[in-house]
Amino acid sequence: MKYSDYYAALGVARGAAAEEIKKAYRRLAQKYHPDVSKEPEAEARFKEIAEAYQTLKDPEKRAAYDALGQRPQGEEFRPPPDWARQHAGGGEGFSYEDLDFGDLFSRFNTRGARGGFERANASMPGQDFEIPAEISIEDAFNGTTLELQLSMPEYDGAQMRRVPQVVKARIPPGAVDGQRLRLPGKGGKAFNGGRAGDLYLDITLKPHPVFRAADHDLFVDLKLAPWQAALGASVEVQTPGGPVNLKVRPGTSSGQKLRLAGRGLPRPRGAAGDLFAVAQIVLPAQLSERERGLYEELRQASGVDA
Amino acid sequence: MNETEAHCLDEHRVVSLHELVEFSGLSRDELLELVQGGAIPVREAQGTSYFFSAHVVTVARTACRLRDELELDMSGLAVALRLLERVHDLEGEIARLRALLPR
Numbered sequence: 429m430k431y432s433d434y435y436a437a438l439g440v441a442r443g444a445a446a447e448e449i450k451k452a453y454r455r456l457a458q459k460y461h462p463d464v465s466k467e468p469e470a471e472a473r474f475k476e477i478a479e480a481y482q483t484l485k486d487p488e489k490r491a492a493y494d495a496l497g498q499r500p501q502g503e504e505f506r507p508p509p510d511w512a513r514q515h516a517g518g519g520e521g522f523s524y525e526d527l528d529f530g531d532l533f534s535r536f537n538t539r540g541a542r543g544g545f546e547r548a549n550a551s552m553p554g555q556d557f558e559i560p561a562e563i564s565i566e567d568a569f570n571g572t573t574l575e576l577q578l579s580m581p582e583y584d585g586a587q588m589r590r591v592p593q594v595v596k597a598r599i600p601p602g603a604v605d606g607q608r609l610r611l612p613g614k615g616g617k618a619f620n621g622g623r624a625g626d627l628y629l630d631i632t633l634k635p636h637p638v639f640r641a642a643d644h645d646l647f648v649d650l651k652l653a654p655w656q657a658a659l660g661a662s663v664e665v666q667t668p669g670g671p672v673n674l675k676v677r678p679g680t681s682s683g684q685k686l687r688l689a690g691r692g693l694p695r696p697r698g699a700a701g702d703l704f705a706v707a708q709i710v711l712p713a714q715l716s717e718r719e720r721g722l723y724e725e726l727r728q729a730s731g732v733d734a
Numbered sequence: 735m736n737e738t739e740a741h742c743l744d745e746h747r748v749v750s751l752h753e754l755v756e757f758s759g760l761s762r763d764e765l766l767e768l769v770q771g772g773a774i775p776v777r778e779a780q781g782t783s784y785f786f787s788a789h790v791v792t793v794a795r796t797a798c799r800l801r802d803e804l805e806l807d808m809s810g811l812a813v814a815l816r817l818l819e820r821v822h823d824l825e826g827e828i829a830r831l832r833a834l835l836p837r
Contacts, residue, residue: 457804463796463818464804478803556759558795573737596737605829606822608792609740610757626757628795629740640833643826647833685834697746708836 429506431499432529434480442498446485453481483533491515493533507532526589531581534588554625555581555616561609561629563599565636565646568693569668571601576627582617595627602694604644607631638666644701646692647685651710652676665705667691674705682709747788748777754786758794760801767808768797773815793819 435442438452460467460474467473483489492515496507506524524532561574576595581588595614603609608628615625633641640647648666656663660678664671667688674686685704692701715723741747755762768774769784774793778785793815800806800814 454805461800461804463799464814474803556795597740598737599740600742603740603742608743608789610743610791611738611740614738623756642830642833645830645833649836683834695746696742696744704834706834706836 429504429524429527429529429532431496431501431503431505432476432479433498433501434484434493436501437476437480438484442494446487449481449484453477453485457481479530489533523589526591528590531588531590534581551622552583552619553622554618556625556628557615558628558630560632561597561599562632562634563603564634565639565641565668565693567599568603568631568633568641569601571603572599573597574599574629576629578627580616583619597627597629599629599631600696602644602696602700603631604693605631605633605641639668641693644693644695646701646703648703648705650674650676650686650705650707652680652707654709654711657681657707657709665703667703668693676707680707682707741788743788743791745787745789748785749788749791751784751786754791754794757791759798760794764797764801764808765794768794768812768815771812773797773812 435444438449438456440448440452444452456477457474459465460470460477462471462474465474483493492511495511495515496505499505512524557578557580559576559578561576563572563574574597576597578593578595579590580593582591595611597609597611597614599609608630611627611629613624614627618624638648646668650663650665652661652663656676657680658678660680661676662673663676665674665688669691672688672691674688676686680686684707686707688703688705690700691703694700712719749757751762751765754760754765758765760768765774769776774786774790774797776784777787796818797811797815800811804814806814
């Protein structure tokens, strides 16, 4: 495992008083909490800060942490031979395999007389996990199955370890940006008959070369030649369900939204979103002599310059 | 490997107060305080039983994280949730306006 310098994470000295540690945590948590922060890497930074504070705010955990000694951040290391027995309630054969540094302290029981990992026979619910999941607009339209590669902490009453797991999640059609999905019982395993944790997916849509999504509505550029916009036309428009013909009325201006009702992303219940083709009048980069002449003629016939 | 159906936490699904307690990690009293303050909207009330649209599970879980990780009290939580809701609505409006812009 890699050593984490918890004091450095909070920006305090190793001898800092409890109150100083608390103040440093609050200041950093307000800045980096992922629910309120727009700082880059806020989530990863907050995870470090929270892990450091969870250990340093508790006198027994802090003593156990200090007993590991000071090392450079990220250095590969193993706790001293008798550390688990003295501080973590681990007996002979306690293994550090498959553990992250933070796992050493996460199940620490501070209520018992001698501290250590929780050994009570009481049931313990599994932990909930929340992870991001990126899907395409086609996946949001049709539904999809995601294979999620996870590393879940498991606790068997004496030892905690990280176990790789694959969860196959069926995503129903209509999951859009910002949508949360719940997979009951697919979070952390329970101990002694408690309820298994849940897995939450936080959906984001991948940028698409054609469509732009806003909730269940989709927007697509509709490039029109000036004469199509002026005289009207029937044009083919891409939708996630396949191309459809759209009638452009004479006198269509740039920026006008032409609505194709129900051609956006489906909703689990109720009407699907709409698809809006946004008209964009595009002029050829170069005009032929004849085209130039016709535009000149048009200018004279219209009698206006703008 | 079995597939697990993911449940959309949207306005079409309904959860009870009991489920909201279980899913969010907040206590019943804390949730009721947020409900009474208007920070968590009720979909249907049958006597003393409350039912919610499932999308509030996300709101309630956020509240639980803010309570634990920013050590906010209940009135701080209620204010934070209202501000986050406004941010969410504004981000939705920005996304819609951006989607209108040509590439």
